Amino acid sequence: EPEVTQTPSHQVTQMGQEVILRCVPISNHLYFYWYRQILGQKVEFLVSFYNNEISEKSEIFDDQFSVERPDGSNFTLKIRSTKLEDSAMYFCASSEYRGVEGYTFGSGTRLTVV
Amino acid sequence: DQQVKQNSPSLSVQEGRISILNCDYTNSMFDYFLWYKKYPAEGPTFLISISSIKDKNEDGRFTVFLNKSAKHLSLHIVPSQPGDSAVYFCAASYTNAGKSTFGDGTTLTVKP
Numbered sequence: 478e479p480e481v482t483q484t485p486s487h488q489v490t491q492m493g494q495e496v497i498l499r500c501v502p503i504s505n506h507l508y509f510y511w512y513r514q515i516l517g518q519k520v521e522f523l524v525s526f527y528n529n530e531i532s533e534k535s536e537i538f539d540d541q542f543s544v545e546r547p548d549g550s551n552f553t554l555k556i557r558s559t560k561l562e563d564s565a566m567y568f569c570a571s572s573e574y575r576g577v578e579g580y581t582f583g584s585g586t587r588l589t590v591v
Numbered sequence: 592d593q594q595v596k597q598n599s600p601s602l603s604v605q606e607g608r609i610s611i612l613n614c615d616y617t618n619s620m621f622d623y624f625l626w627y628k629k630y631p632a633e634g635p636t637f638l639i640s641i642s643s644i645k646d647k648n649e650d651g652r653f654t655v656f657l658n659k660s661a662k663h664l665s666l667h668i669v670p671s672q673p674g675d676s677a678v679y680f681c682a683a684s685y686t687n688a689g690k691s692t693f694g695d696g697t698t699l700t701v702k703p
Contacts, residue, residue: 478601481634483634508689510689510690518695519680519693519694519695519696520635520680520682520693520696522690522691522692523642524679525688525689525690529690532686533689533690534687535690550688558646568634568635572689575686575688575689578623578640579625579627579637579640580637580691581637582627582635582636582637583634584633584634585632585633585634
């Protein structure tokens with residue numbers, strides 16, 4: 478069964494450093510998403526991406542965040558200057574259609590900012 | 592503003608019995624509702640969805656019921672199995688938007 482692959486599975490970074498979280502969505506999917514889950518809290522939408530541009534973003538997704546699909550297969554989330562409160566599980570997801578019929582999520586990257 | 596709420600943080604049922612997980616929403620613009628299951632150290636897995644034009648959708652052991660007037664949906668699992676033990680998230684979305692709004696999750700434990 479096709480999978481969404483995320484790397485790394487765990488990343489520890491110093492506060493103020495830049496991190497790039499990587500995702501390989503399912504190959505025939507057209508819509509891509511990043512969500513995050515802070516420990517003990519709900520899964521929160523960050524950004525959706527379609528046709529090489531952001532289609533929607535939440536208020537969490539401020540100027541410190543950016544997304545890119547550099548080569549037609551990878552989908553990356555960059556956090557420019559990490560803060561302690563960015564520590565969370567970050568999930569990439571993709572869908573063939575607009576997502577109303579469910580996404581396929583990756584296993585997540587646990588980001589720990591120290 | 593918590594637009595999607597799962598009021599029960601946990602539920603424990605006996606193997607073979609019915610599990611009923613509940614979800615309430617406040618935003619009447621939502622027109623698609625989904626349930627995801629999540630095991631530790633994994634991403635959520637899509638289970639079943641329902642459009643607001645329906646009141647029931649069934650897929651094997653899983654049935655989702657939607658009561659639009661009450662802004663309430665429920666997931667029924669019959670019969671429950673120990674492998675169903677996981678966190679279940681309710682989510683809601685608009686047809687014209689891809690993003691979903693998730694509830695807090697309910698941890699289901701199915702005892703053998």
